[in-house]
Amino acid sequence: MFENLFKSPNADRIPKGQRLTNGFPIMTYGDTPNIQRQDWQLRVWGLATEKTFTWDDLMAMPQTEFxxxxHCVTTWSKLDVKWQGIKVTDFLKYIEIEPQALHLMEHCYGGYTTNIAMEDFVREENFFAHTLFGKPLPVDNGGPVRLVVPHLYAWKSAKWLNGLEFLNKMQLGFWERNGYHHRGEPFAEERYSAF
Incomplete structure (x- = not known):
C-alpha cells in the first residue's frame, strides 16, 4: 500500500541498474578530438552512394528540438536532456542506400567506431545533435556533431561523428570487440557481449 508513496515518479524511465545524475558525466576513451565546425565533415559510403556533408550542408537541413x-552503460542516466539537431529520418532523404544495407558502422574522429542495425538507426526519435541545452555541443560531449540514439546505451550515440558506413551484415565496432553488447538496449540490460 505504501510502496507507491516512496516510488520516484520517473521510476519507469530508469532502467534497472541505473542511477540518476544531475550533471552530464564525461566518458571518453583516448584523446578528445577537437574539430572546428568549418572543418567538420560527415562521409557516407559502403552500401550507399558515396557522399560527404559539410557543416553548412547539415545546417541547411530541417532542424528539430529534442x-x-x-543512459550510459556505466550506470548513470540523465532524464529530459534537451538537444537540437537533424532527425535521422530527415537526413536519410539526402542519401541513397542500397536495399541490402542491414547494418552500419558509425565512424568518428579519433578512430572510434560502433555498430548499429538499420532497424535501430532508422527511427523517428534518433538524431544528429549539434546543440545541447541551447548551446553548441561541447567537444567533451561529442561536438561538433554526435549521433543520439535514445533507446540504446550512450556508446551507440557516437561522439565526434564523421562517417556512416552502410553494411550488409553486422560488424563489431571498438567497444563491441572489447566485450560490450552488439546492441545495447538499457531496459534489457544489454551491457556486455552475448557472444
Whole structure:
C-alpha cells in the first residue's frame, strides 16, 4: 500500500541498474578530438552512394528540438536532456542506400567506431545533435556533431561523428570487440557481449 508513496515518479524511465545524475558525466576513451565546425565533415559510403556533408550542408537541413533520456552503460542516466539537431529520418532523404544495407558502422574522429542495425538507426526519435541545452555541443560531449540514439546505451550515440558506413551484415565496432553488447538496449540490460 505504501510502496507507491516512496516510488520516484520517473521510476519507469530508469532502467534497472541505473542511477540518476544531475550533471552530464564525461566518458571518453583516448584523446578528445577537437574539430572546428568549418572543418567538420560527415562521409557516407559502403552500401550507399558515396557522399560527404559539410557543416553548412547539415545546417541547411530541417532542424528539430529534442528532449530525450540518456543512459550510459556505466550506470548513470540523465532524464529530459534537451538537444537540437537533424532527425535521422530527415537526413536519410539526402542519401541513397542500397536495399541490402542491414547494418552500419558509425565512424568518428579519433578512430572510434560502433555498430548499429538499420532497424535501430532508422527511427523517428534518433538524431544528429549539434546543440545541447541551447548551446553548441561541447567537444567533451561529442561536438561538433554526435549521433543520439535514445533507446540504446550512450556508446551507440557516437561522439565526434564523421562517417556512416552502410553494411550488409553486422560488424563489431571498438567497444563491441572489447566485450560490450552488439546492441545495447538499457531496459534489457544489454551491457556486455552475448557472444
Amino acid at each position: 528532449t530525450a533520456d540518456f
